[in-house]
Amino acid sequence: MFCRNCGAEVKDEWKICPNCGKEIVRNNVKHEQVNQQEKKNNKKNKKKIIVGAIIGVIVVVSVGVTYGVNTNKQKNTQQKTTSVSKKKKKTKEIKDFSNQDFEDLIGKSEDEIKKIGIPKVEKDEYVTSDLAINISMKKGKVKLIHIGGDEKTSPSFHGVKLGMSKEEAEKKLKDAYPETTPSAEGLYAINYEKKEQVVCFCNVDTDKVVQLSYLALTEKDVKKLKEDIAKEFVFPDSANKYLSEDEIRKVDVDEMNIGRNEIYARHGYIFTDENLKQYFENKYWYRERVSADQFKEDELNSFEKKNVELIKKVEDEVNGTSDSTDGQETNNSDSVNSFIGMEGAYQCGSDAESGLIDVWKEGDSIYFAMGTQENPGILGGVGGGMKGTIKDSRTVTIDYGEGLIFTLIWDDAESFTITRSIPSGWNVIDEITDNATYVNEKYWVS
Structure with a gap:
């Protein structure tokens, strides 16, 4: 039960609240x-x-x-x-x-x-x-x-x-x-x-x-x-406004990781990482609702999506890497097996200038090559592909560096939508990654 005067939790047998010193008023209404x-x-x-x-x-x-x-x-x-x-x-x-x-x-x-x-x-x-x-x-x-x-x-x-x-x-x-x-x-x-x-x-x-x-x-x-x-909260306003880099850099890298994941926790995301799971279970506002394989990124609002990207970018800079395994579902050895996306070539059209993205797995990692039907592999076509980071069973990010992050969200096993954080500097890449939907070529219907 709770003290009616100050709101502190008290025991049934107490007569005086130790927090405010007031007599505890009983509540007999069921x-x-x-x-x-x-x-x-x-x-x-x-x-x-x-x-x-x-x-x-x-x-x-x-x-x-x-x-x-x-x-x-x-x-x-x-x-x-x-x-x-x-x-x-x-x-x-x-x-x-x-x-x-x-x-x-x-x-x-x-x-x-x-x-x-x-x-x-x-x-x-x-x-x-x-x-x-x-x-x-x-x-x-x-x-x-x-x-x-x-x-x-x-x-x-x-x-x-x-x-x-x-x-x-x-x-x-x-x-x-x-x-x-x-x-x-x-x-x-x-x-x-x-x-x-x-x-x-x-x-x-x-x-x-x-x-x-x-x-x-x-x-x-x-x-x-x-x-x-x-x-x-680490970032109390992350659901209501765009964070600045200065705000993010005021906390240490561990808090950045928690701050990025609390955006997902607000939506009831069920964490598989035991440290994150234990942390958020101790928060009064957190309630488990959606498992990792059922969670969809479109549950996040526009502020939250951009803030996740920016926090991750700053995290990687502080860590000195663009392939951090901290945070929400970034352990590829666990996630690659539950990832729903098919391997193979994905297309967003049939003409020569339409996008073509190749997806393949090697061990516990996932790789991508990105280009057009006419000119495949503009990015990742040389040197073994661009390594992606599996965020959850439906989501992969590709950190190309200098703030350019591609996010691919699978709607089902054979289709995904791709967005990017900033312009890439290549007009053709910008055109084929601007909130474009791709379908595995096995299921493509002209």
């Missing part, structure tokens, strides 16, 4: 009381929905507001709701909010909040009779909105609906809450400038949103959030 329908689904499907502690004290407090009521308070809530209904009859409870977006409530007065059809159970707090939706006010302004319950009748928030995938929810929230961070619960989306945070709680099996919380932050909250996130 999680399954939040929503009977979710309880039935969880029991039927044996699925675990994580609704745990969130970064620092901030969301621990917000979840405490929603769930941290004791049994007597639940009884009081129901009694007060009944009392409001029977005696005052001012609030007729609405059961279906599916056509409403509760983000519209932010900035509204309490008089306007009263009109939406949620009973007021005590000062500054509005709760539906099934406890699925909660709105808390502070000094006449919305402090917290929590949305749970039936996805068919629940409201949305900034376009995010219950039942939506985490990926889709992140895209919806990105314009207004641009700082996104994964969590064991699902996803945090934060607007530091407006001091607002949205938390999406997701089902651990389906990654679909099952609950939503909005929280208005204080200056102290924002400061603590930034500090807590900074402690968890």
Whole structure:
């Protein structure tokens, strides 16, 4: 359990929190009381929905507001709701909010909040009779909105609906809450400038949103959030902006390796390297989701893809090599056997100027030669080919030096797409490696 005052983890038998010195408030409300329908689904499907502690004290407090009521308070809530209904009859409870977006409530007065059809159970707090939706006010302004319950009748928030995938929810929230961070619960989306945070709680099996919380932050909250996130990541902003070389060079090469791999860890990549696996399993936000052979590079956004390339480039420079075996799935002796790509010639067209790339394996290594139908082997055609680095079962990079890195991602065994980090200096090479799709010649159809 957690201290309701400071968020520190405490033991059941403790009466005083050793972290803040405050008396520990007990929470007797069972999680399954939040929503009977979710309880039935969880029991039927044996699925675990994580609704745990969130970064620092901030969301621990917000979840405490929603769930941290004791049994007597639940009884009081129901009694007060009944009392409001029977005696005052001012609030007729609405059961279906599916056509409403509760983000519209932010900035509204309490008089306007009263009109939406949620009973007021005590000062500054509005709760539906099934406890699925909660709105808390502070000094006449919305402090917290929590949305749970039936996805068919629940409201949305900034376009995010219950039942939506985490990926889709992140895209919806990105314009207004641009700082996104994964969590064991699902996803945090934060607007530091407006001091607002949205938390999406997701089902651990389906990654679909099952609950939503909005929280208005204080200056102290924002400061603590930034500090807590900074402690968890080598490069906290690598998913939200392009890193500079100066930022990367501020850390040592081991941290670069971790910083590059934490980009994959954010997406639930399951590491085979035991050191990386152990490191990320100790991070509260990491949740294993996708095995190496199922992971696709297109899960990374544009910032992440470029940052992976740049971090790797700086790593190699510091290491004095362009063929580092550190980092995400770069051990070729393990990876070459699980690599799905076929050997052979791949083409992206049939005319003389279309690209032709040869792929072959030698022992635990993979090699490439790159050119056109008319002029094969412009790169790698002499001297035994260009050696590639297997990143995972579908991805190979070729570091040509001076910042030029080719990335080949196999869609299936017989086709891949190739991109490059910078112009190569050869127009013909640039044309055939500009996000071009290649198919093994055995499967090519004109």
